[in-house]
Amino acid sequence: MMQVQEGRDKFIQAWGTLGSSWGINRTMAQIHALLLISPIALSTEEIMDALGISRGNVNMNVRSLMDWGIVHKELRPGDRKEYFYAEKDIYLTAMKIMRERRKRELEPLIEIMTQLKQVEKLDTPEGQALTKAVHDIDHFAHQADTVLTTMEKMTSNWFTQQFLSVIKKIKPLG
Amino acid sequence: MMQVQEGRDKFIQAWGTLGSSWGINRTMAQIHALLLISPIALSTEEIMDALGISRGNVNMNVRSLMDWGIVHKELRPGDRKEYFYAEKDIYLTAMKIMRERRKRELEPLIEIMTQLKQVEKLDTPEGQALTKAVHDIDHFAHQADTVLTTMEKMTSNWFTQQFLSVIKKIKPLG
DNA sequence: CCACCATTTCAGAAGTTATTGAAAGTGTAG
């Protein structure tokens, strides 16, 4: 049977590979994996040691992960160091990644298509083919945007409801 | 008002940029864009000239696009050259890309998680955190797989129906 | 305001991926 240490290594390695096949860099994905399976928040040094990478590298990638909103900083009283931990809810994590990609990729695409709709409408085959492609992609992008935005809202509702149901369980005591 | 030539260039450039932010390489995306807005199938040489890239590069990337099933080969009688054209239905294109990514990314992920479920279940915080992460990701991956597979089936049904409705319009004559 | 500890930045090094172009391979017509 596989030992925990071996499992952790495999997990980190697998997540890194998956990350790079999405546009995410290997190290960023590995740091994310490490934090995901760490029960406690880790310092920069601990991440450096665990993955054998430099201080600068950890800093840069941890910052990106925080930009994506899937890793957070923890400050401990009487300690100047920063400790990092990952969002542990995998659905929420996936949703945040989707949200970020929608913003970074879909929105610019829609913007460019809007510009391209300004192309002079010529009745040449070339002109028509371009106009059709732009129209179709614009339409598609808007639909995709709607679907993803709806999913985002559903998730945040679901999240809010979970949160409220937890609150309800506590409140009756007061 | 923007001219057609300027529009084509912008379109190709935009698609290339988008492609690279997804894991697709720039040139592959640009060739796809070029074929998408070309009313006729293009030869290797025509693609080389239009994008200013080498023969080998065109060959490799056109082949990848055909692997994804979004570009096809056309043979003209009495001509030894191969001509390439893109699938013009943007929804079908998107679906084929999804299908391919599901196969290439989600399936390997599920496989690795299945392996990792074999990790010895220890009651240490480390062991528990790993077990939870593996379980959650496995569950999520299966759900995502189901959603995407369902979408694939819906599209192929929709496609079949479109196809059948075209057939129906023709058949009554026979 | 200084000393200290931690974070951030960034230029150069290392590593990775894409591209070229020429050589090898393929298949067909004569």
Add this chain to the structure above:
DNA sequence: CTACACTTTCAATAACTTCTGAAATGGTGG
């Protein structure tokens, strides 16, 4: 079988991305 017209491969190299580590910056307690 050979010449030809194309396609495919692949080693060298170019382009790009990531990583390092040391220096600059930031912020806190004394």
